[in-house]
Amino acid sequence: MTVALYPLTINSDRLNRSILQLAEIGKLPNSGVSRVAFSTEDLLARQLVQSWMLEAGMTVRIDAAGNIIARYAGKNRSAALATGSHIDTVPVAGRYDGCLGVLAGIEVVRVLNENHIRLDHPIEVIVFTDEERSVLGCKAMAGEVKEDPSYYGRLDGTAIQPCLEKIGGDWSKIATARRDPSEMAAFVELHVEQGGVLEHLDLQIGVVTGVVGQYRFAVKVVGCPNHAGTTPMKMRKDALVAAAQMVLAVNRIALENPGEQVATVGYLSVVPNSTNTVPGEVDFRIDLRDLSQENLEFLVSEIKQEFEAIANATGTDFTLRETLHVMPTLSAPHIMETIAQVSQELGLSYTHLPSRAGHDAQEIGRFTDMGMIFVPSRNGISHSEEEYTSPEQCTQGANVLLQTFLKLDQLYFV
Amino acid sequence: MTVALYPLTINSDRLNRSILQLAEIGKLPNSGVSRVAFSTEDLLARQLVQSWMLEAGMTVRIDAAGNIIARYAGKNRSAALATGSHIDTVPVAGRYDGCLGVLAGIEVVRVLNENHIRLDHPIEVIVFTDEERSVLGCKAMAGEVKEDPSYYGRLDGTAIQPCLEKIGGDWSKIATARRDPSEMAAFVELHVEQGGVLEHLDLQIGVVTGVVGQYRFAVKVVGCPNHAGTTPMKMRKDALVAAAQMVLAVNRIALENPGEQVATVGYLSVVPNSTNTVPGEVDFRIDLRDLSQENLEFLVSEIKQEFEAIANATGTDFTLRETLHVMPTLSAPHIMETIAQVSQELGLSYTHLPSRAGHDAQEIGRFTDMGMIFVPSRNGISHSEEEYTSPEQCTQGANVLLQTFLKLDQLYFV
Numbered sequence: 001m002t003v004a005l006y007p008l009t010i011n012s013d014r015l016n017r018s019i020l021q022l023a024e025i026g027k028l029p030n031s032g033v034s035r036v037a038f039s040t041e042d043l044l045a046r047q048l049v050q051s052w053m054l055e056a057g058m059t060v061r062i063d064a065a066g067n068i069i070a071r072y073a074g075k076n077r078s079a080a081l082a083t084g085s086h087i088d089t090v091p092v093a094g095r096y097d098g099c100l101g102v103l104a105g106i107e108v109v110r111v112l113n114e115n116h117i118r119l120d121h122p123i124e125v126i127v128f129t130d131e132e133r134s135v136l137g138c139k140a141m142a143g144e145v146k147e148d149p150s151y152y153g154r155l156d157g158t159a160i161q162p163c164l165e166k167i168g169g170d171w172s173k174i175a176t177a178r179r180d181p182s183e184m185a186a187f188v189e190l191h192v193e194q195g196g197v198l199e200h201l202d203l204q205i206g207v208v209t210g211v212v213g214q215y216r217f218a219v220k221v222v223g224c225p226n227h228a229g230t231t232p233m234k235m236r237k238d239a240l241v242a243a244a245q246m247v248l249a250v251n252r253i254a255l256e257n258p259g260e261q262v263a264t265v266g267y268l269s270v271v272p273n274s275t276n277t278v279p280g281e282v283d284f285r286i287d288l289r290d291l292s293q294e295n296l297e298f299l300v301s302e303i304k305q306e307f308e309a310i311a312n313a314t315g316t317d318f319t320l321r322e323t324l325h326v327m328p329t330l331s332a333p334h335i336m337e338t339i340a341q342v343s344q345e346l347g348l349s350y351t352h353l354p355s356r357a358g359h360d361a362q363e364i365g366r367f368t369d370m371g372m373i374f375v376p377s378r379n380g381i382s383h384s385e386e387e388y389t390s391p392e393q394c395t396q397g398a399n400v401l402l403q404t405f406l407k408l409d410q411l412y413f414v
Numbered sequence: 415m416t417v418a419l420y421p422l423t424i425n426s427d428r429l430n431r432s433i434l435q436l437a438e439i440g441k442l443p444n445s446g447v448s449r450v451a452f453s454t455e456d457l458l459a460r461q462l463v464q465s466w467m468l469e470a471g472m473t474v475r476i477d478a479a480g481n482i483i484a485r486y487a488g489k490n491r492s493a494a495l496a497t498g499s500h501i502d503t504v505p506v507a508g509r510y511d512g513c514l515g516v517l518a519g520i521e522v523v524r525v526l527n528e529n530h531i532r533l534d535h536p537i538e539v540i541v542f543t544d545e546e547r548s549v550l551g552c553k554a555m556a557g558e559v560k561e562d563p564s565y566y567g568r569l570d571g572t573a574i575q576p577c578l579e580k581i582g583g584d585w586s587k588i589a590t591a592r593r594d595p596s597e598m599a600a601f602v603e604l605h606v607e608q609g610g611v612l613e614h615l616d617l618q619i620g621v622v623t624g625v626v627g628q629y630r631f632a633v634k635v636v637g638c639p640n641h642a643g644t645t646p647m648k649m650r651k652d653a654l655v656a657a658a659q660m661v662l663a664v665n666r667i668a669l670e671n672p673g674e675q676v677a678t679v680g681y682l683s684v685v686p687n688s689t690n691t692v693p694g695e696v697d698f699r700i701d702l703r704d705l706s707q708e709n710l711e712f713l714v715s716e717i718k719q720e721f722e723a724i725a726n727a728t729g730t731d732f733t734l735r736e737t738l739h740v741m742p743t744l745s746a747p748h749i750m751e752t753i754a755q756v757s758q759e760l761g762l763s764y765t766h767l768p769s770r771a772g773h774d775a776q777e778i779g780r781f782t783d784m785g786m787i788f789v790p791s792r793n794g795i796s797h798s799e800e801e802y803t804s805p806e807q808c809t810q811g812a813n814v815l816l817q818t819f820l821k822l823d824q825l826y827f828v
Contacts, residue, residue, distance in 0.1 A: 195644030228678035228701045229770035230609030233669045244658035251655050255647045264642035266691045275699040277680045285689040287642045356643035
């Protein structure tokens with residue numbers, strides 16, 4: 001399955017100029033960007049990116065979900081090799097989250113186009129609509145959009161219909177955005193890691209093994225509020241003592257079981273929260289993520305069992321309510337293999353790792369072969385003006401994407 | 415030291431009528447009382463109580479701190495046997511906290527007066543000013559008032575000077591409220607337990623061994639806020655995981671060391687408190703109480719040592735700041751002995767226990783012999799409309815107070 005590398009390479013200056021130029025739209029004081037989906041800034045950014053797509057020799061269409069789908073024609077096949085990501089951001093963001101994947105995709109086509117190369121497969125570069133909040137664009141392609149449009153209403157009260165209209169979409173035809181598996185042979189997304197694994201290991205490329213599934217739970221622990229002075233230690237039903245044990249149980253279960261699952265209690269609130277009152281009630285939330293649905297279910301059962309034991313031992317009661325469940329999506333093995341092989345041939349160090357944040361690829365992977373390429377994030381920081389990936393690292397990721405496409409073109413042709 | 419009981423007994427009906435009548439002033443819908451110090455209700459209650467003191471044959475004066483000091487003359491001594499408590503309440507209170515001690519004191523004098531009995535020592539029944547918030551009355555008697563009057567400003571912004579004026583006190587002369595040890599041979603306070611120990615043990619009388627000392631600390635734990643998805647378990651500095659261990663350490667140190675100390679984390683707050691963010695910072699407060707200052711210091715050093723170890727193990731930093739320190743006050747051994755002996759002779763079951771809530775006796779005990787008598791609180795509840803001690807239990811406590819005074823009168827005369 002070894003195929004020699006094409007003697008093609010990304011134009012690093014051009015790629016990084018594009019990144020900086022896109023970051024001018026919605027620019028924040030400290031090198032960050034604010035470009036929330038459907039905002040004026042988002043519209044301007046979509047225009048700029050479309051002009052680059054056209055310049056690179058691609059045709060551009062907008063589907064009913066507002067996704068921008070640029071296509072570089074192939075020679076022999078109709079099913080596309082697709083890439084892309086998003087250019088909308090969280091309210092305070094960096095320059096790289098999403099944008100790198102879109103701009104690297106365009107750069108791959110620029111390189112092919114200026115070298116007069118066409119692959120057997122068409123290439124699609126996709127800008128997905130509103131990845132950061134509703135994940136509407138990729139969900140529409142996967143046919144996973146909820147029927148009730150109010151589910152997609154904006155925080156400021158705006159309905160989704162006029163939002164989609166602004167970007168060329170059409171809520172009433174959203175079902176038409178669904179893609180048939182026959183239209184897309186594979187989807188490969190380049191993204192910044194948004195975590196610290198690659199930097200910590202001093203590696204250049206992450207071969208993503210899949211995008212994790214996620215459970216969220218709301219937990220309420222009920223004890224008995226009482227005077228902190230007059231209630232002897234052994235007569236207490238201290239909800240915070242119980243909750244503290246539960247927080248540590250969640251942490252321990254994630255740490256001590258084999259695997260790379262993560263579990264977090266990020267939110268916790270005490271009632272009545274008074275220095276001299278034994279806490280009567282504690283609410284907290286669990287966020288649990290892993291690549292394996294089976295493992296997630298095992299961890300949830302472990303957590304429930306531990307919580308039962310803790311409640312019994314502390315004389316407290318608890319309820320545990322599921323508030324979110326997203327199924328994991330695994331990367332296609334031959335795409336992972338290709339990315340790893342390409343990295344090696346390019347002389348780039350790499351490791352396999354799961355993506356523990358959500359991505360457009362998670363939804364696209366529900367109907368076609370999916371893979372992801374990660375490049376390092378400085379200090380593991382993302383969703384922050386401090387987000388940073390060096391020009392050299394961006395170029396390395398884009399080169400891996402280019403060579404992966406060239407190899408996949410042959411692989412899928414067979 | 416055994417002295418036969420006097421054939422005297424409390425008029426139970428009269429005592430309990432007084433309790434209910436006083437509870438009419440500031441009455442709440444569910445059998446509770448609201449009578450915050452210096453309020454109209456407090457003024458009315460002070461008038462009523464003074465009229466009862468006068469009727470019982472006592473002279474009444476108000477000191478500069480607004481304390482009501484009623485005196486039933488003795489035969490041979492100038493140093494008083496004193497009792498009393500307070501009639502101000504927390505904003506939502508029951509009928510018994512404080513009031514029982516004042517009204518039982520008056521009832522003791524009524525019994526003596528109607529039987530034409532005078533002790534060798536004068537008896538003082540004292541209503542202390544604002545026990546519930548500033549503890550100003552008893553502190554003034556102990557000479558422990560802070561110089562800056564703004565320290566005693568009310569929550570509604572009123573200064574302490576006009577408050578004291580309203581009740582017959584005078585801030586400018588507050589130093590004159592200080593009592594010389596030679597004026598008071600002993601102070602015995604009857605109070606409801608406000609905890610569940612006596613009820614739990616099914617006992618009638620508590621012989622209070624002292625009023626606990628107290629430390630409060632504000633703790634800040636600093637970790638590193640991070641994405642709950644993308645940050646591997648082993649790369650986290652989770653401030654809540656560290657704080658949870660500290661909460662449990664505080665609990666364990668109080669539970670596992672010998673003694674009857676109590677330690678509570680009643681307040682805890684997480685930053686940024688977001689479900690999908692590893693907590694970067696946690697603030698919490700420790701409330702620690704015990705009879706022994708030496709033991710308190712030992713426990714504080716244990717807590718600090720454990721916190722150091724937890725911070726090291728979790729990669730977090732912490733600061734621990736003392737926000738309150740009150741020295742414990744021990745009961746005088748011969749007063750405890752007398753209360754125990756009287757209880758036995760009256761056929762009342764009893765145990766020795768510390769008071770883990772603050773009381774006027776704590777300050778008075780700093781300059782003279784102090785003792786306290788506890789009667790049970792139903793379900794250990796206080797500072798609530800649900801506070802309840804039965805008429806029979808109130809009478810039992812008052813009878814112990816009466817007989818204790820009769821015995822102490824002889825004991826101190828020797």
